[in-house]
Amino acid sequence: MMSATGSPVRQSSVRAHNLALVLQTVANSTDPISRASVAGVTGLTRATVSALVDDLVTGALLTEVEPAPRSGAGRPAVGLTLAPDGPAGLGCEINVDYRAACVVDLAGTLRHRLVEAGDQRLTDPGTALAALGRLAARARALAEADGLTVAGAALAVPGLVTADGVVRIAPNLGWQDVAVGDLLGDLPVAVDNEANLAALSELGTADPPRDFVYISGEIGIGAGIVLDGALYRGTRGWSGEIGHIPINPDGPACRCGARGCLEQYAGQEAVLRAAGVTGVEDLARAAAGGGTAALSALTAAGGALGTAVAAVVNLLDVKTIVLGGSYASLLPWLREPIAAEAGRRVLTAAWSPVLLRAATFGPDAAMRGAAGSVIRGLLDNPAAWLARRQ
Amino acid sequence: MMSATGSPVRQSSVRAHNLALVLQTVANSTDPISRASVAGVTGLTRATVSALVDDLVTGALLTEVEPAPRSGAGRPAVGLTLAPDGPAGLGCEINVDYRAACVVDLAGTLRHRLVEAGDQRLTDPGTALAALGRLAARARALAEADGLTVAGAALAVPGLVTADGVVRIAPNLGWQDVAVGDLLGDLPVAVDNEANLAALSELGTADPPRDFVYISGEIGIGAGIVLDGALYRGTRGWSGEIGHIPINPDGPACRCGARGCLEQYAGQEAVLRAAGVTGVEDLARAAAGGGTAALSALTAAGGALGTAVAAVVNLLDVKTIVLGGSYASLLPWLREPIAAEAGRRVLTAAWSPVLLRAATFGPDAAMRGAAGSVIRGLLDNPAAWLARRQ
DNA sequence: CTGATTTGTTTATTGGTTGAATTATTTGAG
DNA sequence: CTCAAATAATTCAACCAATAAACAAATCAG
Secondary structure (H helix, E strand, C coil): CCCCCCCCCCHHHHHHHHHHHHHHHHHHCCCCECHHHHHHHHCCCHHHHHHHHHHHHHCCCEEEECCCCCCCCCCCCCEEEECCCCEEEEEEEEECCEEEEEEEECCCCEEEEEEEECCHHHCCHHHHHHHHHHHHHHHHHHHHHCCCEEEEEEEEECCEECCCCEEEEECCCCEEEEECCCCECCECEEEEEHHHHHHHHHHCCCCCCCCEEEEEECCCEEEEEEECCEEECCCCCCCCCHHHCECCCCCCECCCCCECECHHHHCHHHHHHHHCCCCHHHHHHHHHCCCHHHHHHHHHHHHHHHHHHHHHHHHHCCCEEEEEEHHHHHHHHHHHHHHHHHHHHCCCCCCCCCEEEECCCHHHHHHHHHHHHHHHHHHHCHHHHHHHCC | CCCCCCCCCCHHHHHHHHHHHHHHHHHHCCCCECHHHHHHHHCCCHHHHHHHHHHHHHCCCEEEECCCCCCCCCCCCCEEEECCCCEEEEEEEEECCEEEEEEEECCCCEEEEEEEECCHHHCCHHHHHHHHHHHHHHHHHHHHHCCCEEEEEEEEECCEECCCCEEEEECCCCEEEEECCCCECCECEEEEEHHHHHHHHHHCCCCCCCCEEEEEECCCEEEEEEECCEEECCCCCCCCCHHHCECCCCCCECCCCCECECHHHHCHHHHHHHHCCCCHHHHHHHHHCCCHHHHHHHHHHHHHHHHHHHHHHHHHCCCEEEEEEHHHHHHHHHHHHHHHHHHHHCCCCCCCCCEEEECCCHHHHHHHHHHHHHHHHHHHCHHHHHHHCC
8 A cells, every 4th residue: 555665764864864954954043043052943952963063064064153142141152154155056047038147155145147148049059058058157167266166056948847857848949859968067957947946946035935836927937836845846847837727718729739828818929919019128118107008918917817826726725926037027017917816716815815926036036046956955965965075 | 045944853763764664665565575575675674674573563563474485495484464453544424415434454455334324414513423423433343343443533524624623614514613523532533625535545546646636526626636645735725626716717607706617617516407417326327328418518517627637737747637526437428528628738738648537436535535544644654653552 | 414595583883862961151149 | 359150062971773794594406
């Protein structure tokens, strides 16, 4: 009967787990925290915490800072914080009209950010990847000049990515079955869908929701689904194809072959056409100026999005929906129609309304999430990092 | 930055984990398995496995059986199986027109099954629960006469249940804010939604899918969502309200206040009305006899279900959809229209079609899942059981 | 009957946490 | 100014659980 068999646990796994526990306790604390407080919070003994912290400090994951001034008697505590000059994450993104790379340190602070505009569709995948590789190498060099060590890299791509990091199809880039391979020489690069990584970027903010769905409005519409604090990728890694949720069975034909998909109502192309403008900035300007075509186009798109949100919330019971991509900047005009439609259609909206918010990092979300996924890997498994540097 | 802090791991957690690992390895094996094979499969040493097995045998979770005849040299292996007379799970169900209880042993075998017909809506919750309590007590007594020990109980209810086991609302029973409390005296009873527990029953079958959605067609339509081998309940425990996924924004008004919910197309009431019959059995009979009204009603319901399935699969990328409740017996007529509509609307259907199957345990699914949830708790945490019996 | 082979147990060792005692560093009271 | 109280951090013996390797048990093959 049932149950994944899993793997055996030995003593070293205990240490690995507790190292992560201590590290994350420090990461979750806003102020520098003492060993004794870590012991209190985690339930480990001070002796154990001391031993673990020693490892983390020599491994350049934690650093000791000046004791925080404290009232009352007693030996002052030595503060612990995430090392500002330890390992860092490199996040890359390639999209229709730009490529970008950034470096984020352990504490989640953006340290470097490089963006190059340019239509990536004009070049073949190999050329585009080579240019991105050079950009990423520059970002890495800048970071290492600061004393940081880039511990890993991730790349956000607007398309379906297989588990082994091959871009199966990225329609708007014109890519098909592209293996990203060794973008950065020695450093392995994880490749993932843009919406998935953008969703992860929200987990890097203070006190993120445990369950939410990130809806990314670009040319297509994608979603990153976070359940129990972890990204849910689906059986084959193709979850989040929210752009093809049926809105109206008899609606306009979609390029996917079906009719009435969300994309036909709230996709960039449909909305811009309805508003009679050519770009998202023009649309926002027109809406801000009170243009009726723009406003009614956004209201219609919001209604369709609200219907899709209702399907998602009725199914998954997430409390929060994060809107990203071009939706982030258009949220002022989308919020009301989305909330109205979702309020009507979500069964439990009466006692608990759906929370709508814009992506914290706006247009940088995917790139930040990519870098953040590296950091998250370090925080979740510091033992692997410690082993790597002998 | 982020990450749930978790709890410390000590050596005893290692033992708890490895006890579960050994127990589940035996459970996953179809034939009796030797200590040495368990060691090979799990990666633990034979010495460790021996020690763990000793604990599990004295704790009545495993029993030694005759060595299986084997070819070749060597000392014959002692077989290990799940104890047929160890702890067992009690599953209960209360629904519109019956109440039921069953006992399932560690190996997942149904040992006793009691069903009482009768309209539960006519009695107040207290009376109905008392009758169910008597039924459950009888099932328990039968099991204990066989030498089984009922280790826990779960109750399936057709409604929303809060995390602390209070039935918030069960519209078809006419219940509202009913605390189930001590149904069985000393034995605590977990209460959960009928579709959730029915979904869990599929996990008790041989080689279940890791991710799937169980759609239960009763008066309402509910779903149990299993992701990564575990039930996903949602932030507030209200996931799976698939009956109110929007199918057509301008469709018929639903009792929830919105328009065009799935329930208005594929709910029992709508389908029976369209077919001009009064019960599910009549509908199946009419369809089997080639009745055109019945067949077209089922085709229409299937189309709507297929649209909802497309929304679910596009969002979650599950490969398998299990149909339960009255849909299980109607699947012969629903399969084709569901598959057709989903095939058109699921983005990845071309390379990987949606698998549709009927609930393994048919009408007993919820009750079996309830009992199975107790067994699963034992297999996932045998250390707790061992501690409980000194 | 002997050697090969496989299962299962015994024993010493190792890694990691615990708890108690100890050392270190400060505040505050007399 | 000195000493007690308080808090932080480290040291050390004890303990728990897994490992590795040797050993005992049971069977088969020749």
